[in-house]
Amino acid sequence: MSNEDKLKGYSGPIKKKLEQLNIKIWDRIKITSDKDKFEGILLPRTEFDKPNFYYLKLDNGYNIGVEYQEDHKIEVIGYHEGKYQLPEKKVIYNEKKPNISLLGTGGTIASRLDYRTGAVLPAFTPAELFTAVPELEEICNLDTKIVFELLSEDMTPEKWQILGREVAHQINDNNVDGVVIAHGTDTMAFTGTALSLMLKDLPVPVVMVGSQRSSDRPSSDSAMNLIHAINVAAKSDIAEVLLCMAGSSNHKFGYIHRPGLVRKMHSSRRDTFKTIGSRPIGMVEKDKITIFETNYNKRSKNKRKKVKLDDKFDPRVGLIYHYPGIQPDIIENLIDNDYHGIVIAGTGLGHISKNLIEPCKKAISNNIAIVMTVQTLWGFTGLQVYERGRELLNIGIIPGHNLLPESAYVKLSWVLGHTRDLSEINKLMRENIAGEIFDREIYKGFLIFQGVEPWINDILTKI
Amino acid sequence: MSNEDKLKGYSGPIKKKLEQLNIKIWDRIKITSDKDKFEGILLPRTEFDKPNFYYLKLDNGYNIGVEYQEDHKIEVIGYHEGKYQLPEKKVIYNEKKPNISLLGTGGTIASRLDYRTGAVLPAFTPAELFTAVPELEEICNLDTKIVFELLSEDMTPEKWQILGREVAHQINDNNVDGVVIAHGTDTMAFTGTALSLMLKDLPVPVVMVGSQRSSDRPSSDSAMNLIHAINVAAKSDIAEVLLCMAGSSNHKFGYIHRPGLVRKMHSSRRDTFKTIGSRPIGMVEKDKITIFETNYNKRSKNKRKKVKLDDKFDPRVGLIYHYPGIQPDIIENLIDNDYHGIVIAGTGLGHISKNLIEPCKKAISNNIAIVMTVQTLWGFTGLQVYERGRELLNIGIIPGHNLLPESAYVKLSWVLGHTRDLSEINKLMRENIAGEIFDREIYKGFLIFQGVEPWINDILTKI
Numbered sequence: 001m002s003n004e005d006k007l008k009g010y011s012g013p014i015k016k017k018l019e020q021l022n023i024k025i026w027d028r029i030k031i032t033s034d035k036d037k038f039e040g041i042l043l044p045r046t047e048f049d050k051p052n053f054y055y056l057k058l059d060n061g062y063n064i065g066v067e068y069q070e071d072h073k074i075e076v077i078g079y080h081e082g083k084y085q086l087p088e089k090k091v092i093y094n095e096k097k098p099n100i101s102l103l104g105t106g107g108t109i110a111s112r113l114d115y116r117t118g119a120v121l122p123a124f125t126p127a128e129l130f131t132a133v134p135e136l137e138e139i140c141n142l143d144t145k146i147v148f149e150l151l152s153e154d155m156t157p158e159k160w161q162i163l164g165r166e167v168a169h170q171i172n173d174n175n176v177d178g179v180v181i182a183h184g185t186d187t188m189a190f191t192g193t194a195l196s197l198m199l200k201d202l203p204v205p206v207v208m209v210g211s212q213r214s215s216d217r218p219s220s221d222s223a224m225n226l227i228h229a230i231n232v233a234a235k236s237d238i239a240e241v242l243l244c245m246a247g248s249s250n251h252k253f254g255y256i257h258r259p260g261l262v263r264k265m266h267s268s269r270r271d272t273f274k275t276i277g278s279r280p281i282g283m284v285e286k287d288k289i290t291i292f293e294t295n296y297n298k299r300s301k302n303k304r305k306k307v308k309l310d311d312k313f314d315p316r317v318g319l320i321y322h323y324p325g326i327q328p329d330i331i332e333n334l335i336d337n338d339y340h341g342i343v344i345a346g347t348g349l350g351h352i353s354k355n356l357i358e359p360c361k362k363a364i365s366n367n368i369a370i371v372m373t374v375q376t377l378w379g380f381t382g383l384q385v386y387e388r389g390r391e392l393l394n395i396g397i398i399p400g401h402n403l404l405p406e407s408a409y410v411k412l413s414w415v416l417g418h419t420r421d422l423s424e425i426n427k428l429m430r431e432n433i434a435g436e437i438f439d440r441e442i443y444k445g446f447l448i449f450q451g452v453e454p455w456i457n458d459i460l461t462k463i
Numbered sequence: 464m465s466n467e468d469k470l471k472g473y474s475g476p477i478k479k480k481l482e483q484l485n486i487k488i489w490d491r492i493k494i495t496s497d498k499d500k501f502e503g504i505l506l507p508r509t510e511f512d513k514p515n516f517y518y519l520k521l522d523n524g525y526n527i528g529v530e531y532q533e534d535h536k537i538e539v540i541g542y543h544e545g546k547y548q549l550p551e552k553k554v555i556y557n558e559k560k561p562n563i564s565l566l567g568t569g570g571t572i573a574s575r576l577d578y579r580t581g582a583v584l585p586a587f588t589p590a591e592l593f594t595a596v597p598e599l600e601e602i603c604n605l606d607t608k609i610v611f612e613l614l615s616e617d618m619t620p621e622k623w624q625i626l627g628r629e630v631a632h633q634i635n636d637n638n639v640d641g642v643v644i645a646h647g648t649d650t651m652a653f654t655g656t657a658l659s660l661m662l663k664d665l666p667v668p669v670v671m672v673g674s675q676r677s678s679d680r681p682s683s684d685s686a687m688n689l690i691h692a693i694n695v696a697a698k699s700d701i702a703e704v705l706l707c708m709a710g711s712s713n714h715k716f717g718y719i720h721r722p723g724l725v726r727k728m729h730s731s732r733r734d735t736f737k738t739i740g741s742r743p744i745g746m747v748e749k750d751k752i753t754i755f756e757t758n759y760n761k762r763s764k765n766k767r768k769k770v771k772l773d774d775k776f777d778p779r780v781g782l783i784y785h786y787p788g789i790q791p792d793i794i795e796n797l798i799d800n801d802y803h804g805i806v807i808a809g810t811g812l813g814h815i816s817k818n819l820i821e822p823c824k825k826a827i828s829n830n831i832a833i834v835m836t837v838q839t840l841w842g843f844t845g846l847q848v849y850e851r852g853r854e855l856l857n858i859g860i861i862p863g864h865n866l867l868p869e870s871a872y873v874k875l876s877w878v879l880g881h882t883r884d885l886s887e888i889n890k891l892m893r894e895n896i897a898g899e900i901f902d903r904e905i906y907k908g909f910l911i912f913q914g915v916e917p918w919i920n921d922i923l924t925k926i
Contacts, residue, residue: 064847065847151814151817151849151850151851152810152811153785153787153809153810153811153814153815153816153817153851154816154817155787155788155816156787156788156816157787157788159787160787184811185811186810186811186814187787187810190786190787191787263839264810264811264838264839265839265840265841266839266841266842267811267812267813267837267839267841267842267843267844267845268812268842268843268845269841269842272839315788317788318793319784319786319789320784321782321783321784321808321868322616323653323782323869323872324616324618324619324620324622324623324650324653324654325618325619325620325778325780325876326782327800329796329800330781330796333792333793333796337790337792345784346616347615347616347649347650347727348615348616348647348648348649348727348730349730349731350730351614351616351649352616353616353617353618353619354614354616354617374730375727376726376727376728376729376730376735377728378728378729378730378732379729379730379731379732380730380731381730382730382731384527384528386614387614388614388616405784406786409786413788
């Protein structure tokens with residue numbers, strides 16, 4: 001390690017103090033003073049970090065900054081870097097096992113410590129993965145490929161296309177039995193919805209998976225999620241794009257969702273993904289896959305088919321959540337910047353304020369498609385019920401029915417990739433293409449809107 | 464009724480047919496053909512309605528349009544207009560009962576049929592209300608006032624101020640024992656949050672209430688919600704701004720929420736309002752009020768105090784939900800249009816894509832306050848966890864902690880009414896002013912994120 005690397009990113013009095021004590025990054029240290037007591041691994045720092053802080057990785061997996069104080073006492077307890085370097089296992093191909101392709105896009109899953117930030121870095125080979133999660137070797141032959149390395153907040157429609165093409169290539173050219181896509185959880189549902197529209201007549205499952213806690217944290221969900229997703233890809237009969245993530249806080253099982261109906265609903269919980277307004281398709285507990293009865297026909301595996309890639313997207317779509325006091329400039333800006341479509345998450349059954357009607361009219365007369373959804377997330381648009389809604393129908397706003405605002409955004413981008421004809425767009429938006437549209441809340445009052453059921457209320461009044 | 468009024472809004476072949484049969488609006492009619500069979504009240508039509516449709520109010524309360532067909536057979540069954548005119552009861556003042564002021568703002572509650580559209584029209588006097596909902600007379604002396612008549616999607620920060628001033632007037636000058644505000648459900652939580660920030664040191668309860676189904680529909684929730692809200696205003700010891708709406712689908716009880724934590728989560732269910740990330744304060748079943756133990760101290764009734772009105776708002780705030788592919792113009796437009804604040808509902812722990820960082824920097828250097836919230840709704844911002852988040856902190860983005868995007872929007876408008884100093888804004892946004900900020904999810908896994916609990920999952924696998 002060069003002298004520079006030993007204290008990477010540290011400067012000023014902190015650097016001086018660490019040098020005096022001959023402490024280097026990756027040392028496990030204890031910082032104490034009258035009021036402070038911290039123990040953890042000294043992490044390297046980045047250009048973005050505030051100066052004058054020690055950065056420590058605590059044993060609970062979190063990184064913290066401890067502000068420099070002259071009277072801090074610092075001791076070295078050990079050295080830790082080696083923990084994040086996995087030994088590599090020899091991988092043996094077994095022709096009796098299904099072949100699964102695992103595509104990496106960045107994100108928290110199957111990651112190791114990012115030396116730059118103390119955050120996590122996606123990097124996986126089959127050997128690394130089989131070493132870290134030995135259960136995977138029992139399930140399948142695994143091939144891995146990093147398609148790109150992104151923070152998932154940097155995903156774009158262009159990246160959806162690249163990923164869709166890669167999935168089609170793996171299925172049609174490499175003849176795999178299933179594809180698993182490791183993806184950051186933040187925008188996983190958007191990407192999944194995009195893939196579900198792009199990949200027609202899928203012969204095998206394509207399963208999105210991710211992790212809410214990185215694999216260097218004791219509470220990580222990455223191994224269990226990966227085991228579940230790879231089992232679904234290798235063994236299930238559902239030849240659709242799916243999203244498989246933890247189903248409960250104790251993480252005993254995973255849910256199998258349709259991405260167009262799913263939304264990330266908690267910033268940090270492992271069971272963050274919820275199918276909105278319906279039920280997940282099924283669940284998976286280790287290798288046991290249970291399919292719930294649904295009103296939708298699932299598409300079954302059929303390896304003789306080829307997937308048809310339909311990857312046209314128009315990225316010039318905006319998504320707007322309505323709020324009281326919203327001004328016309330929000331719509332006018334999209335007209336001026338040559339957007340081709342706008343999704344509005346309206347209030348209630350899909351309403352907007354009076355002052356947005358003129359700009360919406362103008363947008364539609366400029367051939368911009370406007371799709372209305374409900375910001376309540378649960379429920380349906382009902383533009384025929386009130387006067388305002390009927391006025392919106394009358395000016396040509398397209399009702400999004402049960403579509404989540406986020407799914408409507410992805411779908412409108414895809415639809416606009418195929419046509420700019422407003423009546424054709426209207427038709428396609430209402431058509432169920434990949435399970436994203438449903439007619440009614442089939443399991444009314446259950447899972448759809450759980451907190452209100454009697455058994456919850458009984459408990460509520462007791463605790 | 465003039466000849467014009469008899470078939471208001473109808474034209475062409477429909478008008479001709481109705482004239483031939485001597486049918487007028489408000490007649491109850493039956494329309495039949497080989498494939499159709501409809502019975503309902505013939506409604507007047509508006510300039511926005513498509514021509515060539517009969518508009519009927521069905522017995523289930525819904526309005527439908529039946530497209531004209533030459534072979535339709537039409538019969539008159541009765542006449543219905545009188546149903547919506549309530550007889551007025553004589554109101555007697557009782558000095559032993561608490562005095563409640565009910566303020567109307569528009570919306571579905573306590574409404575009767577709107578002759579223009581077949582939708583519902585807010586219109587209430589104490590006499591009308593006591594006739595329609597006799598239980599109310601037992602609870603209190605009621606005074607009613609229509610502050611304005613709006614569709615709730617047309618609410619604005621200016622209207623919040625008018626309403627806040629009226630509430631302060633009722634409490635300080637009319638010395639009422641409680642205020643109930645009838646408000647459309649679509650934006651009720653926004654208005655409630657605004658009132659909770661505006662009305663300091665409240666001596667009595669101020670209760671927001673509304674209705675998801677209008678009172679001319681058999682499944683209407685307006686009477687029960689009104690009974691619950693008026694009981695809470697008249698009898699509870701909680702001198703805060705509250706929101707009281709149905710707690711369950713069977714509508715046996717209402718929940719008492721803090722408006723800053725509440726969100727409308729279903730487009731049409733009566734139990735649509737959910738306290739997000741915490742529990743409601745309590746529940747009410749007829750006149751029985753139960754307060755759940757909470758970690759917050761509730762503010763108790765104290766009629767010797769006066770409310771302090773702090774009604775400054777800056778309406779130049781925008782709210783943006785982040786999505787993959789979002790373009791810088793979304794932020795730049797707000798800079799160009801002289802916005803003073805922006806709330807972003809970021810991905811995951813509060814992230815945005817790389818291409819928004821420069822426009823955000825520019826906004827902040829133009830003294831625009833940017834507050835980050837989580838689009839997952841449940842959970843907290845965690846800008847210290849990942850590199851991107853730390854970069855956002857570094858450029859001066861203010862973390863919104865548990866604030867719902869919608870509550871952050873209202874709060875930032877209120878804060879900007881008081882200061883444009885960014886560090887002062889940062890401090891005020893993180894400070895708990897009216898119960899809108901909490902430290903951690905106190906009832907972890909319960910009501911906060913219900914669907915994941917074992918008892919749900921057990922049932923899930925059985926149905």
